[in-house]
Amino acid sequence: MRSLVSSPSQFDISSAEQPDWLDTILKGDCISQLEKLPKHSVDAIFADPPYNLQLGGGLTRPDQSEVDGVTNDWDQFESFQAYDAFTRAWLLACKRVLKPTGTVWVIGSYHNIFRVGAIMQDLGFWMLNDVVWLKTNPMPNFRGKRFTNAHETMIWASRDKDAKGYTFNYEALKVMNDDTQMRSDWTLPICTGHERLKGDDGKKVHPTQKPESLLYRVLLSSTNPGDVVLDPFFGTGTTGAVAKKLGRHFVGVERDSDYIKAANARIDAVVPIDLSSLQTTQSKRAAPRIPFGRLLENGMLQPGAVLTDKKGKLFAMVRADGSLVSGAHTGSIHKVGAGVQGLEACNGWTYWHFDNNGTREPIDALRQIIRDAA
Amino acid sequence: MRSLVSSPSQFDISSAEQPDWLDTILKGDCISQLEKLPKHSVDAIFADPPYNLQLGGGLTRPDQSEVDGVTNDWDQFESFQAYDAFTRAWLLACKRVLKPTGTVWVIGSYHNIFRVGAIMQDLGFWMLNDVVWLKTNPMPNFRGKRFTNAHETMIWASRDKDAKGYTFNYEALKVMNDDTQMRSDWTLPICTGHERLKGDDGKKVHPTQKPESLLYRVLLSSTNPGDVVLDPFFGTGTTGAVAKKLGRHFVGVERDSDYIKAANARIDAVVPIDLSSLQTTQSKRAAPRIPFGRLLENGMLQPGAVLTDKKGKLFAMVRADGSLVSGAHTGSIHKVGAGVQGLEACNGWTYWHFDNNGTREPIDALRQIIRDAA
């Protein structure tokens, strides 16, 4: 796949040197297969681990030995132990391949998510949010003995407590949500209809296929175009399909040949959306920094110009070096803005205003003109 | 109190032989105080333990005002290990006093609920549901670095895996929810206004007072009139107040004298309601808002799609995050709709149209399809 990146991701994969595992499904159990990936090689992980304890040979201990006897006489404690060991093992394998700036998503229900979450904390992952997926059309509770189980829980975490620089496309999600910030509860329908993969027998291929809308929001929020997304329990490839659609790379791990076959066919049919519509709303943080002095250098403001607050009550004078003076306060636009208000901090760009033919406008408007021209 | 029970609770307390702890607050830490209660003496437990928040420095709002965070001593733990030991201890003490038919509710956030849930499973509690409380008015994320933390999680569990005969008032809740099954997501406002207890200084008495509406639904669903409800972290007594209101008994444990004082005054003022009038006090939650981004997530519109005004004169392109681009205008459907018309505001849902096999239709028609399907 040609790169769709305008601002390249940190782990830039040019077509010449793409590793052979990129945009493929590795067949096998996730712990052994993840050993094929280099350390710190993926930008994000989406994991939908099994929570059914009747896994047969599915459980392996951290030392790779098989857990046997899951099927019948296990008491609850022992089953939880086995599940915990399995969880710890795949999470550790994921942590190894995740970049320091990467984040991980894990989805589960009350059967397993509490164990998974506690283990994630024990392994040093740092929780950023738990997000609940509210199903518009959940299966009812037939026996009337409990509440309709109408949601699943996702944990979104960074690799370490002090990890900096993880991707969160705040502005894009805010726009997506009609200009209010996206919340931790997402209302989306379950996967049905033509999106649900069916076999020749007309039966669903995978029992827990996730809707593409869910992955759309996950990937849009926490990855950038060109990023590599790992799904260690790939199933029928929802993560891969949405990743391809959104111009992200994927790598999947899956044990079941039938799932792999269905996933490959599905992903092959996906047409990536084009570059221009892949651009999403950018934050001001991502824009190049413009020092205030630039406004003086290019003549937008003159030394000696007077700036005011929004109401025109407080004044400051601009000096030739881009510092302000207001009474006893001297310094940057931010420092003086904070000083005259008696606050610890202040964004001078939005606080200070200049006179534009009789109307007061924030100096941020001048900065925006420079940015637009660039 | 006259019995209001239609199906009497198993542990029937006649007025002659009421234990002295009934409808009182025990002062002290919950592990030592619970020793005063006989084994199997309470029908239900609602626990709101410390969350073990691990807050960094101060936090300010965009207007530079300071957020009053939870920095109380009772929420400080040295490590996950210490928190786990504490959790195990109080849960064990609760299990002893809970009847075999009883159930327990525990509320928490992503900071602690995963640890609590895993320990509950380890101790043999059997999860019936996890229920998410969706806050209509949560605190925003002021830094724009995460999703708005808009929910808390409650675990509802029976005492043992094979416990039979726990109370679940299925029909009552169904009636309360406009004749459809009550789901595992509850939309309720946080505790503010006159319900929020304030001290003489006008400040909140307790940093984390829960809304009565939450306890109302908890107690209505899983207890019967006359039942005994234990709250081991009583705080300012929301559990006791709602229990009294609903004709249930309570017993609380609390260490802080100020909280106890406030709780006693509060509960004294409660007038039990006439249970026959119960059904009319709740209504179905408001239909969820459908943001424009949903149309992309579910594939109704593709990134790159072109929208027009009603006459097909003005164009805009849809990007992957649901923002529009039209000439120099970028942003939400509403913002760009206003921009291209030179107006202050615009309802993008009715202004923008898509091509539906040759006929222009407002995108609001797509939203209506989603609403109808829900």
Added chain:
DNA sequence: GTGTGTATTGAATCGTATG
């Protein structure tokens, strides 16, 4: 009384680039 505008507040794990 009625409406309008401003201030306050809530369980929060809430930066990053530069030198």
Added chain:
DNA sequence: TCATACGATTCAATACACA
């Protein structure tokens, strides 16, 4: 590595002042 400076960032509900 650490200290410093830049400068980005909020939603719903209540309460109260004021016209």
